[in-house]
Amino acid sequence: MPQDRFCFEILDLFEVEEVKGTGTSPSNRIAEAQGEHDRCASDALESFCTSPRQSVHLEEIECPFCGNKSSNIVIEEEGYQCRKCHRCSLIYLSPRPSLPEIQKLYGSGRANRSAEAGILGFFSRRVHERHHLRIVKKFIKKGSLLEIGAGAGSFLYEARKGGFEVSGIDLNNIQASFIRKRLGICCEESPLSVSSFGGKKFDIIYHRDVISHFYDPIEEFKKINDRLENDGFLVFETGNLGDVREKYYKLFTRFQLPDHLFFFAEKNLEELLRRTGFEWVEAYRYSEVPLLWVMKILRRAIDLTVSRGERKNLQKSHTAPLKRNGFSLSWLARNAFNYFTYIMLYKIGCVMPKRGRPQSLLMVARKRRG
């Protein structure tokens, strides 16, 4: 989700303050959802986050669209490198961790922490979801809807209220459990396959900020196509980093390597749709520049006000479970931040200049006949 790409460091500040001030009672809201879930971080993922190149098996890849091996390194982070294909502008992580190692990420302490944070921001997320649902309803008013990477389920919740018959997939068991137990929505924890939901086909498949995590985007889009009814719609949101001029890269505080495996240009997305049996229908574009600027200013303010020792605690807290009481400063901060990002991204970002700048793209495609 767009704000999740930007907000961790800012919101962690509130969480560090709170842990110092209020003790360690876990959130009832989260505890109910996750039951007896084991909160221990996986050792394997710790190595991902703290010393990635030393213990993870890496493999080199080529551009999946052109077959080129690029030497043009455009991003370096956490010891990983992203290369940009000179032919199609796709940015891809290479060398990258193997598929089994990537899969460990989803059961990790870091992923669980992100899941808990997503649940805390559930109610304010709905303002984002209503925006996306209004767009979905321009193309299809009702039917069966599957969300891949459903997070805390706020989109499914809104879509159900809007008359859709909803189902979800989320690989993180904290979020999947929340969706099933608290929202009463069917949610599976395995990647989409021929046996998902008993082979059922859907009128709409939706995902947001998921495509950058697909190990093989072409194969995943073919699977999605196969699970759509005739004339069914695919709606998804992602960034456009492949189109962004490099001078704007400095606006990003993190690229989240190796979690993100690909960064697409808009023409990559069109090619991906063409190769996997879809026809492009519409693209909605929102500039991320206003939000990124504000985040950069906040980051500077944090650098000036948080001591080095506290910042070390902040980094450690990226893999630790969130600890707080039900209604808390961090709960308020996360929900206020969700409203703020909605205004900055979808209300202000939609009227700002976009060419060559970071954008959030909401793509609408239809399953091609024949």
Ligand SMILES: [Zn+2]
């Ligand atoms: Zn290429």
